Amino acid sequence: MTVLQTLAVFVGAPLVIYLVIAASTLLPGRKRRRPQYRPGEPWTLPAQWWAGDQPLAAVDRSLMISGSEGGARGNW
Amino acid sequence: MATGEVATRSGSSPALQDRQPGVRRPPVGPQGFADLPFDAQQLDLLDGVIAEAEQTTGLRFSVYLGEMDAGAGDTRAFAVDLLRGLGHDAPAAVLLAVSPGQRAVEIVTGALAARRISDRAARLAVISVVSSAKDGDLLGALTNGVRTLADQAGALPQRSSW
Numbered sequence: 001m002t003v004l005q006t007l008a009v010f011v012g013a014p015l016v017i018y019l020v021i022a023a024s025t026l027l028p029g030r031k032r033r034r035p036q037y038r039p040g041e042p043w044t045l046p047a048q049w050w051a052g053d054q055p056l057a058a059v060d061r062s063l064m065i066s067g068s069e070g071g072a073r074g075n076w
Numbered sequence: 077m078a079t080g081e082v083a084t085r086s087g088s089s090p091a092l093q094d095r096q097p098g099v100r101r102p103p104v105g106p107q108g109f110a111d112l113p114f115d116a117q118q119l120d121l122l123d124g125v126i127a128e129a130e131q132t133t134g135l136r137f138s139v140y141l142g143e144m145d146a147g148a149g150d151t152r153a154f155a156v157d158l159l160r161g162l163g164h165d166a167p168a169a170v171l172l173a174v175s176p177g178q179r180a181v182e183i184v185t186g187a188l189a190a191r192r193i194s195d196r197a198a199r200l201a202v203i204s205v206v207s208s209a210k211d212g213d214l215l216g217a218l219t220n221g222v223r224t225l226a227d228q229a230g231a232l233p234q235r236s237s238w
Contacts, residue, residue: 037113037212043177045113047142049158050122052130056168069156070190071171071183072198076206 039076113141118215125219129226135189136169137225138162139218144175144182151175155182162186170229172221174205176214181205183225197228 129137145154159171167186183198201224208217
């Protein structure tokens with residue numbers, strides 16, 4: 001076993017392993033970064049709708065008969 | 077098949093009859109997060125904010141992110157329809173709808189929720205949503221909006237969950 005072979009096995013091989021692992025952790029994350037929303041850009045993503053799934057605390061249903069929706073709106 | 081329709085087993089649904097190759101249909105089952113605006117951690121945060129708001133106020137909180145009636149542009153009518161789509165919970169529900177494409181925010185409170193959250197208080201939440209959305213921070217806009225609305229609605233007394 002020559003000096004070169006020894007260096008290749010005990011220095012070169014670990015170095016290659018380190019580099020492969022480092023590359024596989026760094027590269028895919030960069031590529032799949034989510035595009036940041038900027039005001040004024042068109043919105044092409046599908047619509048999302050979330051709501052809680054736990055049952056609500058019991059309320060008096062007779063209160064709900066009258067009245068209409070309220071709310072507010074705004075633009076930016 | 078339009079969004080919101082449900083395929084039934086009775087065979088009457090057109091969605092089950094026209095099985096042609098090459099027709100794109102809505103995906104079934106768990107989907108990846110690659111083309112969604114938020115990743116899993118951000119969705120988890122939003123989920124926690126909604127759950128906390130519901131637990132403290134006793135109201136149903138609902139958040140919509142996407143285009144609101146792209147054709148006619150009547151965002152208010154679209155948001156009210158969304159709220160009514162919550163069915164049994166609709167009177168006690170609060171909907172925060174944000175459309176980044178139209179740069180519009182709509183807050184709709186159901187008949188009962190409107191007694192807890194006045195229109196003036198909803199306007200305060202709109203301001204906090206707009207200030208975050210202006211910077212491009214959509215997750216901050218949604219979470220701040222829900223938190224503001226929950227603050228304005230006030231907490232239920234402790235004994236309500238006994």
